[in-house]
Amino acid sequence: MLSRIAESLFWIGRYVERADGTARILDVHLERLNNLPELQQERISRDLLALMGAPAGDAPVSRDMLLKTLAYDRRSPASIAGSLSAARENARRARETVSSSLWEGLNTTYYGINKHRRDMVGTYGFCHWVLERSAMVTGLADSTVSHDESWLFLVLGRSLERADMTARMLSTRDLLSGGISWVHMLRCAGAYESFLRNRGGSSGDQNAAEFLLLDRLFPRSIVYALRDAEECLAKLDPSSQRVGFIDDARRIVGQARTFLEFHRTDNLLDELPEHMDRVQKAVAQASEAISCKYFNQAKQLEWIGEVS
């Protein structure tokens, strides 16, 4: 398939997952914020913006600004609206390749963004809607796109972004120690019920961290997402050498996963920031390597154009 189209598909996968992850993080943290005194709210909002890649600078961070930057501003690369617009723009460029249901799913989502009330209360509804829409888009992609190369690029983007997003979720624990509990972390990842059934209600922080980081069966855990990405890479480049890997991306993702999987978990909570940093770097490097190998011209393209 055309390199340009492969790249578009990869980014559709990433942007839809980014919208989904951001909606999850925003939803849970807004609920926490509302329980806190105003002074603390300001600090936590600031930290949250920095963590999501949209540092606020020196200006005071208002609630409106937080919502705008993370939810509604189509020009903000960190926002849900920005991600969904960019996903739609990429689908538009690859329209003859993606299925028409996938395209329509993204297109109607793009038009639906405007229909939500942009205040604190409306944002809960918005986040919920985004989770539904991204689940729908993901489902349409899985059931209406042939599981060939094009689908592999889509899933590759989705898995890498998912690993990155879960790492960000786990990092909020560290930054926002003011009141964020592991229950919230688990809820962010949609993992709370799974966790309770698997580990029981009396488990503590350490178990929750293990679950989100290392569980081999929970689809949003970092190890699970990295393994998904590895599988896609292996199918895209099925070289059957007996020694080592030529593919940079596969090496980077594999190293990150095995490091986590075989690392002793005694000091998991203390080492968490370090681990999360490693995961995010691995995702960025892998993305770069994929771009060099398959897309060729990543540097000349701008993915968020005039989308408002």
Place this chain on the structure above:
Amino acid sequence: MSDLFEDYGTSLGRSGAYDEMFGANMLARRSYSDVAGALGSLTLADVTARADSMARTFLDRGVTFDYAGEERPFPLDIVPRVIPADEWDVLERGVAQRVQALEAFLNDVYGRMSVVSDGVIPRQLVTTSAHFHRAVHGFEPAGGVRVHVSGIDVVRDAAGTFRVLEDNVRVPSGVSYVLENRQAMAKGLPEAFGQQHIRPVEEYPRRLLSALRKTAPSGVDDPTVVVLTPGVFNSAYFEHTLLAGLMGVELVEGRDLICRGNRVYMRTTAGEQRVDVIYKRIDDDFLDPLQFRSDSMLGCPGLVNAARAGGVTIANAVGNGVADDKLVYSYVPDLIRYYLHEEPVIANVDTYRLEEKDAREHVLDRLDELVVKPVDGSGGKGLVIGPDASREELEALRKRVLADPRGWIAQPVLQLSTVPTLSGDRFGPRHVDLRPFAVNDGEDVWVLPGGLTRVALKEGSLIVNSSQGGGSKDTWVLGGTPQIPVHVPPRESVTPREPISVWPVESSWQDGAEQ
């Protein structure tokens, strides 16, 4: 008939045009009986709800055209334009005849020029055409076809006679709306499909692919076809994606292509893959910076040389613009007689050639009664409708005509035929034209039954172009037996090709104009 048509007869009387639906005394013509029956059973609320739903569907599905950077759904009216079988038979033969004549003409002007030496048209007419490209003189395009796809615009005058308004043999657009309109109408006005047989349109992409494959360079067993688009900012981008999608081929941009050794390749995730046939949706001027505009990054350097060497088929062929020059248009009836030894099936609109002194003087005296058009314009750009123009506009036009008489033609103002069109809470008569599309595979010219009916949404307006507020109607050709679908041999599985390294290309955007 419901009261939606209450004032229709009065408005119709005012315009004096031929109405496609109603004859004398507001009686629906026979071809429209099913449509009239279906509409008669609907209330205003029904009609409006259906029209809204059709518009919403177009937006959701992305059936849009780009207008000043904004994606707009192409307005589709709920009343179809119906063409009875006997009328279509004439149009079909007339369009095919015209395409054959233009094909012969292009072969001739880029070759021996016998049409000039035999005195049918003046040499200067050809050589001064803005779209006569010396760069492609003297070579036979791979596959032997120049006009693969054409859109011959026809209108019906006040007497009810079809006339050809212009020929588009460069990059005619609009066929995607024909395909989408039919789908939308099947949902919007299902009652009207009733008992009648409406000829299907969905065969178009297969016919097109078959023609493109048939005209591939010789020696290629399983040709790779691509559609070349200027990109998402082009007004017809939707059409490019639809055609590529329905043909199951790649939609490429200039930066996806590389020319080497007079062959064309596209960059894929598995390295470079050879391209044999390019259905280009870019104007010639932007196609190859080595031959034409050096500042264009929409095309690919080396394409024209590759085509010249027979390494790739470009459809439509480079240089076709000379055949749809509006001054050449005025000679097409002569060209039909000269090349085909037949009389034209569809007449031209009477046309004054302003480079002829007598005609020019006559026209300059009557500017306020005529339509004056630039010969190389497309999309209705630059034309002046005398009766609607101000004194200043006419004065400015007079100066421009005198400065460049070769650049203009004049025609009488035609009262284009009308079809009822929903406007507010009533149907009113609106002027329409028709663009039938033809596909030429070198042996046969196939005309898609129907074509794009464009409609001027403002009362009395004669401008139907989408860029100037026009809409469209589904075009139904009645009767006849369904055509036997063409057989496109299945693609063999793509054999992996050896990856070759590629180098990056700077990218920038420009909009290539379409007709």
